[in-house]
Amino acid sequence: MPKALVIDAEKCVGCKTCELVCSARHEGESNPTLSRITVIRGEKEWGGFPMVCFQCEQAWCIAACPQKAITRDENLGRVVIDYDKCIGCRLCAMFCPFGNIHFDAARKRVMKCDLCDGDPQCAKFCFYKAVQYVDTKDIGTAKQRERAGKLIPLIRDMPT
Amino acid sequence: MAKGNIEELTCPLCGFAARNAKGLKKHMQLDHNMYQDKLHLPPEKPDRPITKLEENIMSGWSGKILRVDLSNKSSSIEQTAPYLPFVGGRGINVKIMFDEVGPEVAPFDPENRIIFGPGVLTGTPAPTASRMKITTMCTNGSLGSGGVGEGLGAEIRFAGYDNIIIQGKADKPVYVFVNDDKVEFRDATSIWGNETMESRQLVKKEIGDPGVQVASIGPAGENLVSFASIKTGVFTTAGRGGMGAIMGSKNLKALAVRGSQGIKIADIDGFLKVAWELRKKLSEFKDFQAPIEYLERRVREMNVRATKEGVPGWGNWEDFDWDKIDAPNFVYGVHDYYREHQIARIGCFACPISRYRVCDDPEAGIGMALCNSLPMFVWRVWNRDFAVVEAACQFCASYGLDTISTANIISFLMELYHRGIITEKDTDGVPMKRGDKDAILTTIHKIGRQEGYGKLFRDGLVAGAKKIGRGAEGYAMHVKGMEIGLRELRGRKATALATAVSPRLSEGEYPLQEQNWNVHKEHPEAMDPTSYEQKGDAHLYSMKKYIALDMIGLCRNIFLRAFEAAGEGLLYPSKLLSLATGKNYNLDNLFAAAEKVHLLERAFEVQRGVRRENDTLPKRMFETSVPGGPFKGQRLNKAKFDKMVSDYYAVCGWDEDGVPKQETFKKLGLVAEGKLFSKRIKKGVIHA
Numbered sequence: 001m002p003k004a005l006v007i008d009a010e011k012c013v014g015c016k017t018c019e020l021v022c023s024a025r026h027e028g029e030s031n032p033t034l035s036r037i038t039v040i041r042g043e044k045e046w047g048g049f050p051m052v053c054f055q056c057e058q059a060w061c062i063a064a065c066p067q068k069a070i071t072r073d074e075n076l077g078r079v080v081i082d083y084d085k086c087i088g089c090r091l092c093a094m095f096c097p098f099g100n101i102h103f104d105a106a107r108k109r110v111m112k113c114d115l116c117d118g119d120p121q122c123a124k125f126c127f128y129k130a131v132q133y134v135d136t137k138d139i140g141t142a143k144q145r146e147r148a149g150k151l152i153p154l155i156r157d158m159p160t
Numbered sequence: 161m162a163k164g165n166i167e168e169l170t171c172p173l174c175g176f177a178a179r180n181a182k183g184l185k186k187h188m189q190l191d192h193n194m195y196q197d198k199l200h201l202p203p204e205k206p207d208r209p210i211t212k213l214e215e216n217i218m219s220g221w222s223g224k225i226l227r228v229d230l231s232n233k234s235s236s237i238e239q240t241a242p243y244l245p246f247v248g249g250r251g252i253n254v255k256i257m258f259d260e261v262g263p264e265v266a267p268f269d270p271e272n273r274i275i276f277g278p279g280v281l282t283g284t285p286a287p288t289a290s291r292m293k294i295t296t297m298c299t300n301g302s303l304g305s306g307g308v309g310e311g312l313g314a315e316i317r318f319a320g321y322d323n324i325i326i327q328g329k330a331d332k333p334v335y336v337f338v339n340d341d342k343v344e345f346r347d348a349t350s351i352w353g354n355e356t357m358e359s360r361q362l363v364k365k366e367i368g369d370p371g372v373q374v375a376s377i378g379p380a381g382e383n384l385v386s387f388a389s390i391k392t393g394v395f396t397t398a399g400r401g402g403m404g405a406i407m408g409s410k411n412l413k414a415l416a417v418r419g420s421q422g423i424k425i426a427d428i429d430g431f432l433k434v435a436w437e438l439r440k441k442l443s444e445f446k447d448f449q450a451p452i453e454y455l456e457r458r459v460r461e462m463n464v465r466a467t468k469e470g471v472p473g474w475g476n477w478e479d480f481d482w483d484k485i486d487a488p489n490f491v492y493g494v495h496d497y498y499r500e501h502q503i504a505r506i507g508c509f510a511c512p513i514s515r516y517r518v519c520d521d522p523e524a525g526i527g528m529a530l531c532n533s534l535p536m537f538v539w540r541v542w543n544r545d546f547a548v549v550e551a552a553c554q555f556c557a558s559y560g561l562d563t564i565s566t567a568n569i570i571s572f573l574m575e576l577y578h579r580g581i582i583t584e585k586d587t588d589g590v591p592m593k594r595g596d597k598d599a600i601l602t603t604i605h606k607i608g609r610q611e612g613y614g615k616l617f618r619d620g621l622v623a624g625a626k627k628i629g630r631g632a633e634g635y636a637m638h639v640k641g642m643e644i645g646l647r648e649l650r651g652r653k654a655t656a657l658a659t660a661v662s663p664r665l666s667e668g669e670y671p672l673q674e675q676n677w678n679v680h681k682e683h684p685e686a687m688d689p690t691s692y693e694q695k696g697d698a699h700l701y702s703m704k705k706y707i708a709l710d711m712i713g714l715c716r717n718i719f720l721r722a723f724e725a726a727g728e729g730l731l732y733p734s735k736l737l738s739l740a741t742g743k744n745y746n747l748d749n750l751f752a753a754a755e756k757v758h759l760l761e762r763a764f765e766v767q768r769g770v771r772r773e774n775d776t777l778p779k780r781m782f783e784t785s786v787p788g789g790p791f792k793g794q795r796l797n798k799a800k801f802d803k804m805v806s807d808y809y810a811v812c813g814w815d816e817d818g819v820p821k822q823e824t825f826k827k828l829g830l831v832a833e834g835k836l837f838s839k840r841i842k843k844g845v846i847h848a
Contacts, residue, residue: 013505013507013515015507015510016509016510017510020285021285024284024425027422029422030285044394047507125435127442128512128515
């Protein structure tokens with residue numbers, strides 16, 4: 001069963017560690033502009049919202065690519081770019097409904113999350129588990145448990 | 161290119177004979193859908209073009225220092241390499257200040273500098289790597305380094321600089337926008353007069369990039385209030401020492417930074433491995449296990465510290481009836497306040513621990529109260545209502561006022577009122593009753609807007625006390641003209657020493673807790689907080705640890721809390737620093753570098769006229785005793801206190817008058833600095 005990155009924005013405090021480890025893993029340097037994951041940090045009203053490729057089953061980027069350079073890798077449940085075919089037209093980045101494909105201006109090519117080949121550093125380093133790497137069938141399980149735990153006392157207090 | 165090779169021109173799959181290489185490639189793509197055939201592909205795209213940054217070395221450091229001159233609106237770039245003996249951050253800041261700012265410069269002169277110095281690891285994935293030091297000559301003439309977190313330090317590193325030096329004075333209000341290699345001087349007349357957070361928003365809006373990091377000052381800094389602060393983010397502030405006023409004197413409303421470059425790390429795999437190990441260790445550390453409870457626990461902890469450990473001073477360190485005030489439950493309403501008003505939690509850059517509570521306060525709007533400000537607005541001003549703490553902190557932040565100095569002034573006014581020295585008439589009709597909400601908040605507004613009695617304190621507590629007269633000077637609690645922070649100084653003798661000799665009275669630079677003084681395993685008598693023995697040693701040891709972490713750019717609070725009990729406060733930082741820079745750093749050479757910085761900081765002060773007679777505390781600390789708590793009845797003994805200061809001077813290699821000896825300079829390898837120092841001393845002294 002492939003795994004997927006699951007994001008719980010409520011837990012995110014906007015520390016951007018995920019961005020740093022992502023660029024460190026992929027580019028060998030600490031540089032948020034080269035990160036595949038981006039934390040949208042609120043000014044004061046919220047902590048942060050990690051945005052990363054959701055590896056869509058019906059992906060817009062796959063449909064948009066004129067070179068058929070983007071394909072699904074069912075093994076890891078991810079969408080991958082074949083850089084040998086990529087011509088750098090950036091169509092995928094424009095078509096992505098979430099803006100989760102970025103352009104590496106120095107290397108002149110698009111980049112997106114590749115799940116670190118099965119060991120996503122962002123999930124590994126996230127202290128508050130705002131980004132987690134879980135089995136696709138368990139995507140909601142942890143949250144369900146948490147919310148249920150909060151609801152139980154309310155139900156108990158309900159007048160019968 | 162090999163041309164005409166028949167082998168190459170025949171398709172290996174179907175035998176199709178192509179006319180030339182290009183034709184074969186086209187055939188392979190169209191008929192066999194083969195794009196990967198390396199033979200026929202265009203040459204590999206060149207990797208990232210080599211930038212200037214990569215040319216001039218180095219991993220860990222960015223290699224460049226940016227100098228911005230506001231007088232002629234120019235900027236220049238210098239190399240970091242000559243400053244490497246001082247590692248980075250605070251070390252480089254202090255070295256530049258010592259070299260360039262002589263004793264003849266006054267705090268508000270254009271020759272004074274403000275240096276923004278992120279540490280070497282700031283901006284890397286190391287846990288808590290967000291710290292930056294802002295160094296300048298404070299309004300009282302001492303050399304201060306204010307620590308800030310959040311994103312600004314990292315953004316400066318991403319813009320490709322190790323430090324940013326700002327000097328000169330603009331002829332009209334400006335803000336500086338550093339965007340990688342570009343430095344823009346933008347007009348700030350329309351922003352001038354706005355509060356800190358609004359200015360921040362306006363600058364961001366004008367630049368049009370939400371990712372810009374901004375350091376801004378508020379109305380207090382513009383009016384040169386001598387304890388104005390610099391707000392460098394949503395919740396971090398360089399508070400002490402009036403750095404905001406220094407920025408205001410340069411007509412610099414804000415510094416905005418945006419960067420897109422990376423920080424090279426020498427051994428990236430090793431670095432990530434150690435960073436992850438550290439992260440795991442931190443998550444196991446019991447103090448950080450329940451971060452949700454952080455602030456409640458902190459307040460509870462504070463109540464305990466106030467009553468059982470005797471850490472904060474009460475009121476203006478005056479006499480009161482301890483039994484009547486219900487000390488163990490002094491602050492109420494924390495839980496209720498947060499349940500009602502909390503809207504989000506925000507953390508520092510790269511920090512796994514910090515989760516500050518953002519509250520939507522009915523009075524002050526969205527904002528938050530932080531560590532040192534919290535106790536200042538509780539015990540020092542006799543306030544029991546947590547909502548007032550939150551509002552007071554937020555108002556101080558938006559005017560750009562240092563909470564510690566402001567609370568000290570309020571507590572001073574309260575004592576004067578209590579003693580009948582001043583009445584409502586002196587304070588625009590507001591009775592300065594102990595713990596009164598109106599008294600606290602109105603004073604903040606008056607000082608922030610420089611209206612009414614707030615004008616008295618534009619030049620600080622001492623000047624204000626002089627203006628009031630009637631013997632009020634005796635109740636002004638200050639060291640070298642700077643308002644004292646939150647600590648009870650009469651109980652713990654090391655704290656008294658640290659306050660007396662500290663140039664900036666920084667809240668974070670008190671000696672480590674007694675149980676953590678590993679240096680003193682062989683001196684058990686030093687572990688007693690009320691004894692005067694060995695405290696000089698302990699303070700120097702603590703200072704070296706603080707300075708080392710400031711140079712590296714990691715958070716003192718986390719490292720010295722989590723690992724210092726085992727004596728390992730610098731173990732992980734030095735490991736990470738070595739892996740990032742590819743150089744060998746350990747406790748010894750970090751301590752040696754820290755000692756250099758410590759010496760230069762003192763030399764800077766001494767050449768401005770600070771001597772032994774300035775390294776002392778207000779009379780009250782020697783004459784009255786602690787009214788209650790664990791240190792009940794304690795007071796400082798002048799003779800013993802003087803001996804403790806002498807001990808400290810001796811350990812640091814300074815003479816009896818507190819002047820660094822030439823041999824100390826030589827011992828630490830600072831011969832040139834020593835010569836400069838003695839030349840400046842001989843020229844004569846301008847009293848701070």
